[in-house]
Amino acid sequence: MQDEQEYDAYEDEAQERAPRRPAAKRILLVTAGGVFAALLAVGGYGAYNIVNAVSNGNSSPGAAGHQGSTGAAQTPQEPATAEQAEKVSAEFLAAWSRGDVAAAAGLTDSPETARAALATFHEQVAARTLTLTGTGPAPAAPAGRPAAPAATTSPSAPTAPAVGFRAKAEFDGATGAWEYDSALSVVRAQDGRAVVHWTPTVIHPRLGPGRTIAVKALPDPVSKPTDRNGKPLDGFPSLSAVLPLIAPADGTTAVTGRAVVVSGGAGKEPEQLFVLTPPSAPQVKLTLDADLQQVAEEAVKQQSAGGKPASLVAVQPSTGHILAMAYSPSGFNRAVAGGQPPGSTMKVITSAALLQAGVTPDTVVPCKETTYSPRAWHNDDSGDFPSYTLTDDFTHSCNTGFIDKGLEKLPPGTLTKVARDQFGLGLEWHIGIPSRDATIPVPGTKDEAAAEYIGQGQIQVNSLLMASVAATVQNGTFRQPVLREDAKRVTAPGTLPADVARDLRAMMARTATQGTARAPMSGLSGQIGAKTGTVEAGSQATNSWFIAYRGDLAVAAEVEGGGHGNSAAGVAAAQVLKAGGKG
Template identity: 50%
Template sequence: MPKSVKIAIATVLTAMVTVAGYGVYNIATALTGGSGGSGRSGGAAAAGARPAVTGPPTAEQAAGAARAFLAAWAGGDLSGAAAATDDPAAATTALTAFQRQVGPSALHLTASGPAATPGPSAAGSTPSATPADTALSVPFSASVEFAGTGTPWTYDGALSLVRARDGRTVVHWTPHVIHPHLDAGESIAVRPVAGAPAGITDRNGKPLTGFPSLAGSLERFTARVPQGGTADDGSAVLITKDSDGTAEKLFTVTEPRPLPALRLTLDARLQEAAEAAVAKQSAGGTRAASLAAIEPSTGHVLAYAFSPSTGSNLAFTGSTPPGSTMKVVTAAALLEAGVTPSTPVPCPATTLVTGLPVANDFADARPGNTFADDFAQSCNTAFLEKGRDVLKPDSLPRTAKEVFGLGLEWSTGLTNFDTRIPTESTMAAAAPELIGQGRVQTNPLAMASVAATVQSGTFRMPILLPDLPQQPAARRLSKGVLNDLRALMTRTAQSGTAAGPMAGIPGAAAKSGTAEVGGGKPDDSWFTAYRGDLAVAAEVEGGLHGAQSAGPAVAELLRIGNG
């Protein structure tokens, strides 16, 4: 049988879908006799089935029963074929479903070898749920023809033959009777398949080959299965997992037409800089580094990179505390609560959170600070104490979701982790979230989006394909609050904790972050910033202060700029 090809499907099949003239519905229960079985054994037969008695049939009996079953199935006598199994009800439903879903114009099934003790099947396990000493296996060859096509689909399978309680030799019913790769919880059908694009380019038509971080991701765009048929689509026999929609292509029925090159939102020039930046900050792959860049005016992802490139795409799927970069969102909540940049907000040396002392990156107390000073200096204690005074437990998660889109379900074009900021029951429990600690989880893509939202004033969901829908946030910040937030980030880039990496980058606005991860591990380095129509965020695990590792990575892209 030809080697199967794995395809990522953009949407999970529902119980009943009609696509390009083929009726598709879930047959997992039918294939397992409603037993709820899992794995390649297909589970036990349903109540009412004829269970096998001890002792296998003879080789002659097994071969004869197999030939009778295959002849009935191939001849369209589905009820007769089902009656030749140990679960006629499940078999009738499954064979009918195969006929409707796959829709062959002709089906040829031939026993291709003698009966033998069951061994490993093409699917990697025995084709029967019965013990080997009560069954014999008969291999068969299948040839499936489709109207209007010249080449039949051929594959090899195996039947497990058992002796029923009434003494007859019957086929033991499992999903593998239909096809050796079919499992419980899967469906088999002919579905439309899209042709592979002639290539994948950046937004300017430049090829995106040769970038380590994109190598695995680009396959997700070249192997897309459409939700509905079009003139360019072909068709193929697919086995689809009902749980996540991933599919295995078994046979191409009709070839799809070639598609033109697919343009992503990426910018090859920024992508090259992003790859170099994370490679440098990962210190030869000894620590993970990731980065994402977004165009604030559109939400288009202009670059993303991660190192080591053989690992996970942490720019999109990371789920760690962002440290003080979250203070951008906290500051928005405080500003909306009536705090202004000039409001006196002392910065004590330490404060208590749930009975434990929390300090700053500097040892001295700064009682004369304003809120603008606290933001630029990244004073943890000021944010914690002022937050407990004027905010509620749901203030941060509500502002994050309603204004910045954090916590919405993002559809970027790739797998991504949606930021989580749990709503705690008390301000004491919620306090660590105000400085990006506690149970906050996010990634560079989300924090780049935070900076992009500040720059443009509007949350635009990050996307990699320009035609993807973008779910809006519920509201925008007022003009006054937005201008104050921009001023806070600009000052931080000019004279605050972000000044070092942002030196020589006019118009930059930024926020650095240092996230404690516990367990004796060094702190993670975070940085988010924008300049013009470009917002960038980076994380370096174990990189310590944001200005030390993540900041220089972000600076590399901001110096290039967007167009």
């Protein structure tokens, strides 16, 4: 109890020098730094001095320039020396490091304010360990310019010694330690002690008045699908409505991150100081190729100028991966959800049916100028070509030859069955986003059958479906197109006979080099094949269709009101084949 005895002696001396006061109350204060006794003489000189000793001469925050009990103004004191600054800052940092908030606060010129701030920091940041290490002298600040209201020095006081330090906080579950540099200044309290001048920036340089630091949860991340190479897909007009439909794979969830954040203060935005655990969203890589998507977007934009609706889809035959998907106008994805007759591009499936019905590529199938079913049917070009073979009819897109031979060789429903069993059209596809399946009904009359053989009538398809037709011919096997790898695919009930696939490739190759697709396919090398389509859309309007492949890339395009297939749709498809196809 030696401390109490010394303190009692101090009290007796004070009472002899001061007017008689009411009886004092003795209170034992316990801090993390030890135990000491403080006598609070209510309204007494002794109590004033004890409080001053703890609070740097301020009985409350804001007591700057406080006068002593005699009413005399305090005389400006000499600044703390560098040695004193080093000593008190080391004691302060040590107490703060070990979590002894009371002891650390008692070494400042505003103990109550400092204790509250440090306690809040420890509670809100909740670091597992906090290491504070002095780094030596720092640029000095004017001693009379405190950042907090508790000024203890005269405005005319010289500069206060400043000490820099490094803070290192470690957190459970964090990916690393939070480290930052800060500084504190040392001033003299009214009782002459060297103390740390308290300001919120002692805790962190970004912690100004009215601001707080705390560990907070970061907003849940938004999963943004990428292309097959991890490239972003934002910014593509045709994908703006598609990407929000992509959900993470089953069983995957977003991980909420945590970060040290400083917030508050008038006009101040929250600042993220350190990420403990980064947020993570389940990533989905789509099968799209961002580079090819850019080409497809531009091709469709060019052909849809003037308000013509258009679409294009590119598929990789070896995998069924959808590599590009573009359409215009925005809002409705006609590329995968639209439905319309495909015109003469349907002759690929009609030819497959005829080849399996005993017709060969060299079988003579006359191309009449007009034929009847009993409805009258014509070709785009006038004239009779009695010596045309099936290959000639295909190459020059003769309607009458396919109608005549189809009505002769194919029982009702054959086209529907071949399309379904060997090309997958009419099955329920799940590509990763909503899409429309093909509609190829069994015809009820010869007129309806004739229309279907040349891709008109009640048939409803889109660019996705017809790109798959071209891909099936190129590869010889139907692989349902998908936009994401985890999509549940369907398989066709049957397979396209190898000899039929071979003959179809030969016919499409000749069309690309010598037939109706020659102009748009000009200059493309390697394994190529194509088929044009022109659909009568009423009055004098015609819709342009084109399907083709080059190496391991198959494309289908359509332009409503675009004219013949070798013009608008053909030009768009060829642009994509040139950019992405290989010989």
